[in-house]
Amino acid sequence: MYMQVLDILDKIKGEVLTKKVTNATFDGVYAGDLLSHVMAHAKENNLFLTIMANMNAIAVASLLDMPVIVFAEDTKPSSEMISKADDEKIVIISTKYNVVDVIRKIYEL
Amino acid sequence: MENSGKFTIEAMDLENAGSVSSNIKKTLIGKNIPKHIIKRVSIAVYEAEINVVIHSYGGTCSYFIDDDKIRVVFEDTGPGIEDIEQAIQPGFSTANTQAIYYGFGAGMGLMNIKNASDIFNLTSSPKGTILDITINFN
Numbered sequence: 001m002y003m004q005v006l007d008i009l010d011k012i013k014g015e016v017l018t019k020k021v022t023n024a025t026f027d028g029v030y031a032g033d034l035l036s037h038v039m040a041h042a043k044e045n046n047l048f049l050t051i052m053a054n055m056n057a058i059a060v061a062s063l064l065d066m067p068v069i070v071f072a073e074d075t076k077p078s079s080e081m082i083s084k085a086d087d088e089k090i091v092i093i094s095t096k097y098n099v100v101d102v103i104r105k106i107y108e109l
Numbered sequence: 110m111e112n113s114g115k116f117t118i119e120a121m122d123l124e125n126a127g128s129v130s131s132n133i134k135k136t137l138i139g140k141n142i143p144k145h146i147i148k149r150v151s152i153a154v155y156e157a158e159i160n161v162v163i164h165s166y167g168g169t170c171s172y173f174i175d176d177d178k179i180r181v182v183f184e185d186t187g188p189g190i191e192d193i194e195q196a197i198q199p200g201f202s203t204a205n206t207q208a209i210y211y212g213f214g215a216g217m218g219l220m221n222i223k224n225a226s227d228i229f230n231l232t233s234s235p236k237g238t239i240l241d242i243t244i245n246f247n
């Protein structure tokens with residue numbers, strides 16, 4: 001089921017760090033930090049939820065066509081990462097919540 | 110769009126890792142290859158590229174595209190894989206702490222590559238490792 005990024009922002013107290021967001025959508029969440037597991041199991045259009053704030057997170061999201069990355073627990077992507085994500089039309093969001101709380105809040109569990 | 114190409118891959122260049130796979134993915138999108146095939150190529154090429162970055166002294170990636178398949182060959186200059194059978198086992202990894210800090214070293218890479226490929230050939234000596242994979246388009 002597709003969800004609007006704008007609809008989850010308040011719930012997860014997310015800060016959008018990239019430009020594009022207005023009509024971005026995603027279909028399901030994949031949470032993980034080990035990139036080989038992400039490569040093997042994440043699906044196209046998933047929201048990628050991680051604490052792995054380095055360039056490789058953008059590379060993996062781009063390769064798998066994941067439109068949104070949420071960096072949990074206040075992990076902060078660099079400005080290089082943000083401009084790379086803008087190039088790849090990926091939305092980057094930062095939140096203070098941990099991975100479990102982000103999932104709870106997205107799905108209102 | 111090119112039907113073949115060659116890239117250099119630097120050892121331990123962890124910030125730029127992924128540029129080879131990104132490049133090949135874009136080439137395949139330009140050729141209207143089906144999405145599920147592009148995904149398999151992306152997974153295999155990314156994992157192989159990362160292996161050259163984190164486990165070798167550096168190397169190259171060459172690709173060759175036909176009407177019905179892509180062949181990708183990774184060659185590096187060592188130190189090689191001691192026991193290939195063991196290296197392919199899920200979970201086996203000799204990744205160093207820096208690579209692990211970047212999210213690598215799950216020990217799943219070679220198995221991901223094998224699962225994504227139609228032909229998988231891995232040979233190695235202390236002088237270097239050659240990974241030669243082919244993915245069919247149908």
Ligand SMILES: Nc1ncnc2c1ncn2[C@@H]1O[C@H](COP(=O)(O)OP(=O)(O)O)[C@@H](O)[C@H]1O
Nearest residue numbers: 160164189196202203204214215216217218219
């Ligand atoms: N190009 C290479 N050169 C040397 N050793 C390699 C190479 N590729 C893989 N290996 C060895 O095989 C192991 C398993 O590789 P892989 O399944 O990709 O897992 P990971 O990269 O997460 O360690 C590595 O930890 C390493 O010991």
Ligand SMILES: [Mg+2]
Nearest residue numbers: 156160218219
């Ligand atoms: Mg690997």
